[in-house]
Amino acid sequence: MDRITKSLHKQIDDLGESHASPIWLTSAYNFKNADTAEKRFTGEENGNIYSRFTNPSVNELEQKIAILENAEDAICFASGMATYTAIALTFLKQGDNVLIAGGVFGSTSVLIRKIFSKFGITSTLLPPQNPESWITNITQNTKLIILETPSNPIMRVYDIGKLKKQIPENILLVVDNTILTPIFQSPLKHGADLVINSLGKYFDGQGRVVAGAVAGSNNLINQLLQIQRSVGFTLSAFDAWLLSFGADTLEIRMKSHQQNAMFLAEKLIQHNMVEKVFYTGIEKNNDIIIKQQSGFGGLISFKIKTDKMGTIKFINSLKLIKICTNIGGTRSLITHPGTTTHCKYTNQEKKAFGIDDNLVRLSVGFENSQDIFEDLDFAPTQLSNKI
Ligand SMILES: Cc1ncc(COP(=O)(O)O)c(C=O)c1O
Numbered sequence: 001m002d003r004i005t006k007s008l009h010k011q012i013d014d015l016g017e018s019h020a021s022p023i024w025l026t027s028a029y030n031f032k033n034a035d036t037a038e039k040r041f042t043g044e045e046n047g048n049i050y051s052r053f054t055n056p057s058v059n060e061l062e063q064k065i066a067i068l069e070n071a072e073d074a075i076c077f078a079s080g081m082a083t084y085t086a087i088a089l090t091f092l093k094q095g096d097n098v099l100i101a102g103g104v105f106g107s108t109s110v111l112i113r114k115i116f117s118k119f120g121i122t123s124t125l126l127p128p129q130n131p132e133s134w135i136t137n138i139t140q141n142t143k144l145i146i147l148e149t150p151s152n153p154i155m156r157v158y159d160i161g162k163l164k165k166q167i168p169e170n171i172l173l174v175v176d177n178t179i180l181t182p183i184f185q186s187p188l189k190h191g192a193d194l195v196i197n198s199l200g201k202y203f204d205g206q207g208r209v210v211a212g213a214v215a216g217s218n219n220l221i222n223q224l225l226q227i228q229r230s231v232g233f234t235l236s237a238f239d240a241w242l243l244s245f246g247a248d249t250l251e252i253r254m255k256s257h258q259q260n261a262m263f264l265a266e267k268l269i270q271h272n273m274v275e276k277v278f279y280t281g282i283e284k285n286n287d288i289i290i291k292q293q294s295g296f297g298g299l300i301s302f303k304i305k306t307d308k309m310g311t312i313k314f315i316n317s318l319k320l321i322k323i324c325t326n327i328g329g330t331r332s333l334i335t336h337p338g339t340t341t342h343c344k345y346t347n348q349e350k351k352a353f354g355i356d357d358n359l360v361r362l363s364v365g366f367e368n369s370q371d372i373f374e375d376l377d378f379a380p381t382q383l384s385n386k387i
Contacts, residue, residue: 004251007067012056023241024056053229057237057244062213064247065203068182069195071215075224076240080178080198080212081107082233084146087194087214088112090227091172092143094120099137101147102128103154103353104176106344108146128156128353135166148176149185149292152327153301153337153361154354155278157288164191172220178202178327183254184295194220201328202298204246205253209239256366257298257328263369264362264376265300273314273380275303275358298364299327301337304380308357311336315360317379320371332365332372 011021029048031037039045048054058076066074077083088111092098098112102125112123122141126134128151145167149158164173175187178198187195197203199211214224228234258281265279280289281296289296304311315323315334324333325340335341342355350356364372 003067003070007064008248010060010063010067012060014056021057021060021241021244024051024237026055026237027051051237052232052234053225055234055237055240058235058240061235061240061244061247064244065182065197065213066215068247068250069177069197069215070182070186070188071195071221072218073221074213074215075221075228076199076235076243077212077214077228078233078235079210080196080200081111083196083198083212083214084108084111085233086224086227086231087144087172087174087196088116088121089231090223092116092121095141096121096143097139097141098123098144098146099126099134099142100124100145101126101131101151101158102349103151103156103342103345103355104146104148105152106342108176110344112146125349128154131158131163134163138167138171142171144172144174146174146176148179149187150179150280150297150299152179152299153278153341153359155179155280155299155301156354157280157286157292159288160187160190160192160292179299180293180295180297181250181254183251184258184297185293188216190292193217199243199246201326202254202257203243203250203328205249205328205330206246207324207326207329207331209242209246211235211239211243253366254295254297257364258295260366260369260372261296261298261300261364264364264373267373268300268302268376271377273304273306275305277302299361300364301359301361303356303358304360306358308338311358311360312339314379318375319378320367320375321362327363329363330366332367332375333363335361337361 028050040047040049062074062076124137147158172193174194175192176196177187178201181202194214194216197213199213200209262281265277265282268274268277278301283289321332321334325335338355
């Protein structure tokens with residue numbers, strides 16, 4: 001059976017006569033007797049104890065994500081960043097080293113480089129332009145490699161399968177799939193050990209929720225669950241319930257985002273204000289994209305032929321497109337990565353990662369594509385001397 005069909009029909013076990021899954025808003029669960037309570041606590045019997053550990057609404061979402069990501073299991077957390085924190089707490093110890101693809105989402109880099117360094121974990125930023133050289137950075141202490149493909153915002157793609165073959169078995173390869181979602185890319189099939197989705201992006205798709213998920217083998221997800229039980233960055237049942245409905249429409253929404261994004265990318269390439277467009281849908285001859293992706297998603301970045309001030313003015317001149325750092329909403333959203341999502345990188349790092357002053361990132365929504373284009377097309381006329 002197709003994974004989309006399976007995921008759609010994966011609902012909580014106890015539906016009663018309800019068609020839609022009811023929400024399990026409960027902090028704890030009644031045991032039929034004290035013996036059952038003991039067995040659940042010792043792990044002799046499976047079942048709910050307390051919603052910091054498990055909750056049927058969260059579990060429904062986790063099972064849908066596992067199906068979509070072709071994983072044995074999945075686990076949800078209160079945010080995408082909490083997934084990274086959980087992975088670090090679970091799989092790293094003092095003295096270990098993490099390799100991070102340069103240019104990943106700013107908070108991911110801050111978390112590992114600034115926060116986990118306090119606990120004796122070292123990290124190395126890998127040069128994004130030269131993945132061939134990455135394995136030379138591996139030391140005996142390297143335990144984790146983190147990458148986004150395509151990367152946010154510059155849309156660099158990395159060959160997951162090739163990298164997995166080159167690295168020692170004890171190193172976990174973690175791939176952030178937020179931009180394409182499991183609809184257009186299955187990192188586990190290509191060799192990733194764990195796949196992350198920031199669920200407040202395309203999974204929710206309506207800008208309502210902050211959440212994250214990790215999918216992978218039973219063994220790895222079970223280790224994450226043990227950490228989550230103690231640390232407590234649990235996803236709320238309400239947010240999980242909303243996201244589960246989001247998961248049901250993910251495929252059709254991703255296809256619509258992509259249709260509009262492709263239209264805009266092709267228009268922008270030809271536009272005289274645009275220096276360069278970053279969108280995997282227009283890279284027709286890239287072997288990694290052909291092998292690894294079944295679609296291109298709804299996120300486009302582009303450089304404008306102007307300086308930082310002109311770029312900010314351009315953004316401020318937009319009428320329809322909202323200035324917002326989220327991704328994957330129904331309405332189109334624009335941001336200036338250099339001063340927002342990636343502002344914590346040094347100027348030198350930004351330069352090396354291609355996050356230039358004239359780069360903007362556009363999360364393409366469901367408006368009529370011509371309307372989005374007209375908004376972008378009109379903005380430069382407001383800045384006559386700059387563009
Ligand atoms: C690619 C990527 N990964 C992870 C995150 C972090 O997720 P969250 O905001 O849910 O903590 C983001 C947030 O923008 C992101 O863009």
